[in-house]
Amino acid sequence: MRPRHILIAGQGATATVFATHLQRAGVQPVLLRRPGSPPHAHALHRLRRRHAPESVTVHLPSVTHLKELPRRPDQFWLCLPSQALLDGWLGEQLQALGNATQVVSWTPDVRDRTRLRQYYAGPILQGMVTFSAFRTPQPFTDLPAGTAWYLPATGAVVQRCPAGRDLARLLRAGGLPALTSRDLPWLAARVNALLTPSAAALEHCDWSLQALRRSAQLGLAARGADEALRISAHYLDHGVGRPLPRGLLLHALTRLLPVFSPMPLAPFLAQHFRKLAPQTRLMLDSWIELGHRHAQPCQALQ
Ligand SMILES: NC(=O)c1ccc[n+]([C@@H]2O[C@H](COP(=O)([O-])OP(=O)(O)OC[C@H]3O[C@@H](n4cnc5c(N)ncnc54)[C@H](OP(=O)(O)O)[C@@H]3O)[C@@H](O)[C@H]2O)c1
Secondary structure, X not given: OOOOEEEEEOOOHHHHHHHHHHHHOOOEEEEEOOOOOOOOOOEEEEEEOXXXXXXXXXXXXXXXXXXXXXXXXXXXXXXXXXXXXXXXXHHHHHHHOOOXXXXXXXXXXXXXXXXXXXXXXXXXXXXXXXXEEEEEEEOOEEEEEEEEEEOOOOOEEEEOOHHHHHHHHHHHHOOOOEEEEOOXXXXXXXXXXXXHHHHHHHHHOOOOHHHHHHOOHHHHHHHHHHHHHHHHHHHOOOOOOOOOOOHHHHHHHHHHHHHHOOOOHHHHHHHHHHHOHHHHHHHHHHHHHHHHHOOOOOOOOO
């Protein structure tokens, strides 16, 4: 069934991009701000390679509590960092939902589903964001206040099931290419196992891709990724499958990605992972704690 009312927790970069495309698909999204957080500007700047950004103004209503809504939402999307799932505020909102609303979690930590289950017994669908977005202004771009974003071939991947197929169809109807995956939790676990230790290594190198290439941190990130993959596989009761790219490939990626990026890549990554530093640490801590609990190697992650 096509949802009409979608409540989106968060009013940051991903929430704004998703909400705009839901509006274009004819849905009425409402953003859920955390208390004390004033409403943000909602200009959306789409970055394009070799073309000037395309900017539009969007009007996105927002509330700070579920009870401000005239009716229970059909879906509740979580466009938040993973550590927000530990907050009493979000737990309270989830408990107020009842159990009939479809919760869609776009958060990346491998333990997020278990965390959500503490508060919510209804249907939970997992998704993975594959576009890049950041709040503006930023020192590395002259775009005015709002959200800048770049869409590669796909904007989102969701779990393949009837609800996931409907959701991907809805996003596509709103102009955001979306796919489904038969094994989304494992796909997301692989991507996050690769990305998160690399982000930590980049932080160690003061956000310089060149310094990272020359540093021992790159090899450490590759070993950390392998550990994170094995720990996630154990946690999700899944085979480890193909190994992740080794240090040499990571080295090549630090050269190639800046060439194809529509924004200055290193400054983008610096603002992105500084903003999400508590989430990166939570994810590393999750793997380390699970590694200790199940006697699996986690020295590189540590
Ligand atoms: N941006 C991307 O390119 C991208 C790509 C892939 C995946 N993701 C994932 O998407 C998620 C959200 O990222 P984002 O880029 O949208 O972040 P963002 O722009 O920083 O927005 C995060 C939103 O969550 C709210 N928030 C932060 N901490 C919270 C807490 N403890 N409790 C309640 N609300 C909290 C923020 O509130 P305030 O408004 O008060 O600050 C903000 O509205 C992250 O898990 C990230 O890894 C992002």
